[in-house]
Amino acid sequence: xxxxxxxxxxxxxxxxxxxxxxxxxxxxxxxxxxxxxxxxxxxxxxxxxxxxxxxxxxxxxxxxxxxxxxxxxxxxxxxxxxxxxxxxxxxxxxxxxxxxxxxxxxxxxxxxxxxxxxxxxxxxxxxxxxxxxxxxxxxxxxxxxxxxxxxxxxxxxxxxxxxxxxxxxxxxxxxxxxxxxxxxxxxxxxxxxxxxxxxxxxxxxxxxxxxxxxxxxxxxxxxxxxxxxxxxxxxxxxxxxxxxxxxxxxxxxxxxxxxxxxxxxxxxxxxxxxxxxxxxxxxxxxxxx
Amino acid sequence: xxxxxxxxxxxxxxxxxxxxxxxxxxxxxxxxxxxxxxxxxxxxxxxxxxxxxxxxxxxxxxxxxxxxxxxxxxxxxxxxxxxxxxxxxxxxxxxxxxxxxxxxxxxxxxxxxxxxxxxxxxxxxxxxxxxxxxxxxxxxxxxxxxxxxxxxxxxxxxxxxxxxxxxxxxxxxxxxxxxxxxxxxxxxxxxxxxxxxxxxxxxxxxxxxxxxxxxxxxxxxxxxxxxxxxxxxxxxxxxxxxxxxxxxxxxxxxxxxxxxxxxxxxxxxxxxxxxxxxxxxxxxxxxxxxxxxxxxxxxxxxxxxxxxxxxxxxxxxxx
Numbered sequence: 296x297x298x299x300x301x302x303x304x305x306x307x308x309x310x311x312x313x314x315x316x317x318x319x320x321x322x323x324x325x326x327x328x329x330x331x332x333x334x335x336x337x338x339x340x341x342x343x344x345x346x347x348x349x350x351x352x353x354x355x356x357x358x359x360x361x362x363x364x365x366x367x368x369x370x371x372x373x374x375x376x377x378x379x380x381x382x383x384x385x386x387x388x389x390x391x392x393x394x395x396x397x398x399x400x401x402x403x404x405x406x407x408x409x410x411x412x413x414x415x416x417x418x419x420x421x422x423x424x425x426x427x428x429x430x431x432x433x434x435x436x437x438x439x440x441x442x443x444x445x446x447x448x449x450x451x452x453x454x455x456x457x458x459x460x461x462x463x464x465x466x467x468x469x470x471x472x473x474x475x476x477x478x479x480x481x482x483x484x485x486x487x488x489x490x491x492x493x494x495x496x497x498x499x500x501x502x503x504x505x506x507x508x509x510x511x512x513x514x515x516x517x518x519x520x521x522x523x524x525x526x527x528x529x530x531x532x533x534x535x536x537x538x539x540x541x542x543x544x545x546x547x548x549x550x551x552x553x554x555x556x557x558x559x560x561x562x563x564x565x566x567x568x569x570x571x572x573x574x575x576x577x578x579x580x581x582x583x584x
Numbered sequence: 585x586x587x588x589x590x591x592x593x594x595x596x597x598x599x600x601x602x603x604x605x606x607x608x609x610x611x612x613x614x615x616x617x618x619x620x621x622x623x624x625x626x627x628x629x630x631x632x633x634x635x636x637x638x639x640x641x642x643x644x645x646x647x648x649x650x651x652x653x654x655x656x657x658x659x660x661x662x663x664x665x666x667x668x669x670x671x672x673x674x675x676x677x678x679x680x681x682x683x684x685x686x687x688x689x690x691x692x693x694x695x696x697x698x699x700x701x702x703x704x705x706x707x708x709x710x711x712x713x714x715x716x717x718x719x720x721x722x723x724x725x726x727x728x729x730x731x732x733x734x735x736x737x738x739x740x741x742x743x744x745x746x747x748x749x750x751x752x753x754x755x756x757x758x759x760x761x762x763x764x765x766x767x768x769x770x771x772x773x774x775x776x777x778x779x780x781x782x783x784x785x786x787x788x789x790x791x792x793x794x795x796x797x798x799x800x801x802x803x804x805x806x807x808x809x810x811x812x813x814x815x816x817x818x819x820x821x822x823x824x825x826x827x828x829x830x831x832x833x834x835x836x837x838x839x840x841x842x843x844x845x846x847x848x849x850x851x852x853x854x855x856x857x858x859x860x861x862x863x864x865x866x867x868x869x870x871x872x873x874x875x876x877x878x879x880x881x882x883x884x885x886x887x888x889x890x891x892x893x894x895x896x897x898x899x900x901x902x903x
Contacts, residue, residue, distance in 0.1 A: 330687045332694075381870050387686040388633055392822055393869045395635075399819055399862030407856060514815075517698060520691050554706040561695035561702075568684055568692050 300430045302549055306542040308436040308505075311443035314537030315498040316519035317526070318450065319491035321533045324523070325467035326487035327379055329390040333398035335513025336405075337492055341367045341499025342508045343405055346416050356419045364496045371492025372485045379484065398513065406510045416503035439501045446497065447534060450490075454530070463487060518544070521560045524567050527574015535576070599736060607732040611804050613844045614743040615797050620824040620836030621750045622793025628830030629759060630786035631766025632681050636693040637821045639700035640791045642813025644670045644798025646704060649717045649808060659722040659729070663742070663799040667792045674791020678784040685769075697818055704810040716809035719802040729803065739800050746793060751833055753789070762786055763831075816858065823865045829875025838876040 316338055323331045331337075344366055348359035378397060382390045424433045454460035466473040466483040474480050499512075506512060521540045526532030540560055548556035567575065599607065619641060626634045644666040651662035680692045704711050711717065722729055729735045753759050761782045764772035769779050802808050820843060828839025846864075847857040872879060 324687075330690070332690075378866070378870070385869075385873070388627070388631075389869050389873055391633060391687065391690045392826060393866055395819065395822065396862045396865035396869065399816075400859060400866065403856075403859035403862060407859060517695065520695075524688075524691065554702070558699050558702050561699040564695040565680060565692055568688050569680055572684065572688055 297430060298549065302545045303542075304430050304432055304436060306545045307538065308439050308541075309545070310538035310541030311440050312498050312502055312515070312537075313518045313522045313541055314534040315443055315446070315494050315501075316516055317522035317533040317537050318447070318530060319494035319498075320516075320519055320523050321526070321528050321530055322463075322487045322494075323491045324528050325530075326463060327375075327484050329379065329382070329387075329394065330520075331491065332391065332394040333374075333401060333513075334491070334495060334519065335516025336398040336401035337367060337371065337495035337513075338499040338502070338516065339405065339508075339510065339513040340370065340401060341496030342416065342503040342512065343409060343414075343499075344496070345500045345503060346414055346508060349419075350417070360419075360500060363500060364493050367492040367496035367499075368489040369492070371488040371490075371495075375485050375488035379488070380481075402510050402513065409510075411510060413507040413509040416508055418504040420504070435501075435504055439505075442497070442501060446494070451530070459486065517564075518560045521563045521567075524564055524572075525575050527577040529574065529577065532574060532576040536574075595740075600733060604732055607736050608804070609844060609848065611732055611736055611739050611800075613840050614739045615800050615804065616820075616824060616844055617837045617840035618743055618746055618793050618797040618800070619821050620828065620839050621746060622790040622797070623821050623825055624830060624832075624836045625750060625753065625762070625793070626786040626790040627825060628832070628835065629754060629766065630762040630783060632783055632786055633686070633690045634677075634681075634693050634787065634790060635690055635815075635818045635822070636677050636697045636700070637790060637794055638813050638815065638817030639697045640670050640674065640794030641798045641801070641817060641821075642704055642808075642810065643673055643700065643791075644795030645802045645808045645813070646711055646717065646798070647795065648799030649719045649802045650710070652722060652802075653717070653720065658724065659738075659799075659803060660724060663796055666799040667796040670795025670798070671788040671792035674788035674794075675784055677791070678787030681783050681787060682780045694815070694818075697815060701810055701814045704813065711810070714810070716807055717802075719806050719808065721806075722803060732804070735804055739804070742796060742800060746796065747833075747837075750793075754833060758782070758785065819865075820861065823861050825875070826865050826868050826873070827875055829877030829879075829881075832875070832877040832881060834880075835875050835877035842876070 316334060319337075320331060320334050323329065323334075341363055345359060345363040348354050348362055349356055352359070354362065374397065378393055379390075382393055385393075418435060420434045420438055422434070424431045425437075426432075452460075454464055462473070462478045463483050463486060465476065466478055466480050470480055473483070502512070502515070518540050519537065522536035523533050525536030525539055526534070540563060543563060544556050544559040547559040571577075602610075619637065622640075623634060623637045626632050647669045648659075648662045648666035651657045651665050652659065655662075657665070677693065677696050680696075681689055684692055705713055707713070724738065727734070729738065754762075761772070761777045764775065764777050765779045765782050765786075772779055772782075824836060824839030824843045826839070827842045828837065829835030842864075843861070846860065850857065850860060868875065874882070
């Protein structure tokens with residue numbers, strides 16, 4: 296029982312990260328109809344910038360945290376402006392290849408600038424674990440989950456209640472109609488990418504003290520792809536998907552073998568895409584051709 | 585035909601004079617052009633996004649090496665077995681392709697690539713995992729392939745054969761079926777082109793090409809390791825297609841040449857090479873998506889279009 300609770304804690308922690316990255320993915324997809332295969336690299340950049348600002352530049356933690364979020368948001372907008380705008384009329388394969396290449400560029404730029412060694416981010420929180428009813432929880436885990444909840448709630452409030460948020464939802468649903476209604480679709484694109492960059496940097500900074508910061512850490516985004524696929528690329532469903540993927544992989548990791556842990560996420564992708572590609576939570580009628 | 589014999593003769597004269605490293609590069613270029621040809625069939629002609637090619641490369645390399653070391657076959661049967669085995673894997677991978685397209689297919693093949701790399705890394709009993717596998721020097725009948733110069737001829741033969749095969753496929757009803765599926769699945773189905781069959785065939789062909797390339801790679805490099813067959817490898821294959829030109833016969837070859845030669849011209853760290861590859865892919869996919877071969881084709885077509893009709897007919901009828 297205690298083991299299961301421990302697994303649960305682990306799953307909720309990691310699931311929050313997957314959910315954050317996954318929501319970033321879905322925001323971009325719903326607004327611009329393209330999957331950002333460089334999402335993981337944005338996460339990685341968030342972690343690296345955060346370390347640079349707090350360790351090398353020596354800024355206070357809170358300042359470097361917020362500054363990193365803003366910087367990566369700007370990077371996201373820059374990507375949108377330079378790459379995605381030009382690919383708006385291109386075939387799907389080209390956009391996929393483009394974001395893929397972008398990921399390669401970002402990753403290797405980081406390797407060139409920082410070197411291929413791993414860095415470890417000094418934890419900015421007290422590091423002694425807390426015992427909560429039989430399970431050991433680290434303060435970092437609680438911080439991750441707490442921040443995720445707050446950010447998610449804020450995000451959904453933003454999307455549902457503010458003018459800009461509703462504009463984004465409208466443009467996601469029907470770009471032409473939104474434009475006709477006076478919504479600046481270009482601004483929606485830019486905002487989606489900025490939000491996505493923000494969320495990725497957040498995930499990266501939450502993750503940095505837990506994992507080693509290395510150029511390949513962006514590979515975690517594949518789990519978020521699973522989450523987004525499970526969620527059918529819908530926003531709340533992707534969050535649930537993130538937790539489901541995390542739970543599944545931790546269960547597999549503990550009760551089967553650790554080696555299969557990553558494979559669980561891949562298996563999920565393939566199975567869900569085969570059985571129910573619109574996501575587990577969507578009730579749409581599929582196009583059967 | 586005469587041209588082929590002449591060029592073969594010329595090669596026979598030139599090759600022995602070239603330096604070992606040059607020959608090694610030529611071998612690698614040919615191996616990568618095989619990979620690119622296979623990927624071109626599935627992506628350029630059949631229009632199916634396939635990010636799993638790196639894994640096919642790896643499966644072929646391991647299958648062939650195991651045939652040579654564990655079973656004791658010589659290189660040619662091992663290569664054939666590796667090709668067939670990887671083709672079968674291609675069929676399995678192609679199965680999800682029947683129901684997926686676009687982004688979903690990209691993600692599924694990406695996941696498959698990672699999963700296969702995981703299997704290669706962790707299946708110690710078969711693949712020795714992170715230790716890698718050594719590939720011994722092989723021989724064809726009595727002719728020992730002890731040097732790059734000797735291996736060159738084997739690779740040249742295989743590459744030429746596969747090029748001829750891909751040329752024949754593209755110009756046959758199979759190739760036309762591929763492009764039909766690419767351009768409009770529904771219309772193709774209406775015309776009686778069973779897209780499930782053609783999609784599966786496309787994936788299995790890319791598997792076969794990848795498998796054969798992997799087998800030759802193991803011979804040339806002598807040591808294989810799971811880390812060489814992951815996402816970065818799939819990106820390289822993609823780069824070859826984008827740079828060289830998808831959907832053309834010569835595109836893969838141009839792509840392979842560019843991909844292998846360019847880093848040789850830029851001396852620097854390995855990270856710099858990968859960065860340049862990424863930048864090139866991005867620039868090309870935005871500004872020159874048809875690739876080098878596509879640009880050449882456009883130049884030829886522009887030249888043809890400018891001629892008066894009588895000369896144009898004469899040009900077009902030249903073989």
